[in-house]
Amino acid sequence: MASNLPAPEGTEIQEPPTAGAWGEWNPTEDSVRSVRGRHRVARQRGGLARSSTVLGVGVIAAVGAGGIATAQDRPQVAISMPDLPELPTVNQVLDGDFSADHGSAADARHTGAQAGKAGVIPQQAGRGADAGEVLLSRILQQAESQQDAAGAKALADAAQAAQSAAAQEAKAKLDAAQKAADDAKAAAEAKAAAEAKAAEEAAAAKAEQERIAKSAGDYSLPTSAYTLTSHYGVAGSMWSSGYHTGLDFAAPTGTPVKAVAAGKITSAGWSGAYGYRIVLELEDGTEVWYCHLSSMSVTSGSVGAGDTIGRVGATGNVTGPHLHLEVRKGGSTVDPLAWLTSKGLNV
Known part of the structure; x- marks a missing residue:
């Protein structure tokens, strides 16, 4: 595009010569004028x-x-x-x-x-x-x-990874500590329970011992210096029932025979194959038979545990001096050894 800017003041503009006029052209003051409008330079x-x-x-x-x-x-x-x-x-x-x-x-x-x-x-x-x-x-x-930026990013990533690893390690340590605390608590509870159980068992054993001691104070062995020879239930032709119905305490003739517990004598005298016999009835109705006696010290009335009521002998159907002891409940015989042991006696 052409410009409409005016020519600078004092600038000479040469016009191209006309046809046929190729001589020297000297502009005068009158011929010099400001050029306005569009022009091309x-x-x-x-x-x-x-x-x-x-x-x-x-x-x-x-x-x-x-x-x-x-x-x-x-x-x-x-x-x-x-x-x-x-x-x-x-x-x-x-x-x-x-x-x-x-x-x-x-x-x-x-x-x-x-x-x-x-x-x-x-x-x-x-x-x-x-x-x-x-x-x-x-x-x-x-x-x-860009490399510095990449390095900074790598450092940031490494720091984040280290922070994450540290957090995981701290969590693992916390979990381990919690587990150790739980295990210690469980062990303490188990120990306390075991100690409580042991104390309970000890208390029960002590109570049983006290019960046995008390029972022993209320009961007494039927004789002393003895040897057990025939036990309850042993089979043989020597007994009319076919088996032994009592417990035999072999001892020398004249050895004292004692009441095993407090009670009253309901029968005393000769009884065939049993020889001289004393029947002692206890407070609970249990009957204790003393057989083959050589003599009878008490034949009636009440007696206390450990009182002498007769002497060992060899009367009736026997092979030697001994005390035949029977224990009957409701008319039926029971094992005298087990019954005496249940009363806290060391037979």
């Missing part, structure tokens, strides 16, 4: 445009050539480039159809400033190798910055 405008274009293309070519020449052996790194001003096309340069602003000195300065932002100074624009070195330095700086 093709030569001047074209020169500036081409200078701007050549400068822009030269910068781009130098930067590209230098970058390619020096960066071929470098690893690929992502970079960012500044925005450069829009340059006229080749057709616009040849046709001269572009704004005068493209060819102005301001555009040249703007282009230089943009090149400076890209790391290229105007003096280096014409030297491709130097521009390439500057660009390479810029690339290396960006690569180093």
